[in-house]
Amino acid sequence: MTQKDDLTKKPVNVDDILKVDLYDVEETPHISVNFDRCIGCETKPCIDLCPAKCYDLLGGKVLFSYSGCLECGTCRIVCPQNAISWNYPRSGKGIQYRFT
Ligand code: SF4
Structure with a gap:
């Protein structure tokens, strides 16, 4: 078995992968939600689909x-009420992915 075969057959634990990432949370939110629009939303897909x-x-x-x-931008895409204003955080802020 090669090293590549070994990596592809090993189960992936997403929590283990994400816990090595770093956050530098910006004081000003990069996402804002119009909660008045959420009231009229029956499915609320953001609840189930946000991976975080x-x-x-x-x-x-x-x-x-x-x-x-x-x-990831999922909430912006799936919101049926167009209630989410979405931007990336300022450069250097937000999540910093680390690859293991
Ligand atoms: S961008 Fe992705 S991780 Fe961030 S709040 Fe939206 S769905 Fe969740």
């Missing part, structure tokens, strides 16, 4: 925290 679990539900209302954001 930045969105949650409390008492039927959407909560959002940008500090663990992976900058």
Whole structure:
């Protein structure tokens, strides 16, 4: 077995991969959510599809925290209410991916 074969057959634990990344969280959020529009959203796909679990539900209302954001852009794409204003953080801020 080659080293490449070994890597492709080894199960991947996403949490293990992500925990080596670094964050320099910017004070100003790079994503803002118009929560008034969330009220009319029946499916709330951001809750299920954000890989960083930045969105949650409390008492039927959407909560959002940008500090663990992976900058994937999924929430901007899947929001059926166009409630999300999305930008990258300033250069050097946000997530810094590390490859192991
Ligand atoms: S950009 Fe990706 S990780 Fe960040 S809040 Fe949106 S879905 Fe979650």
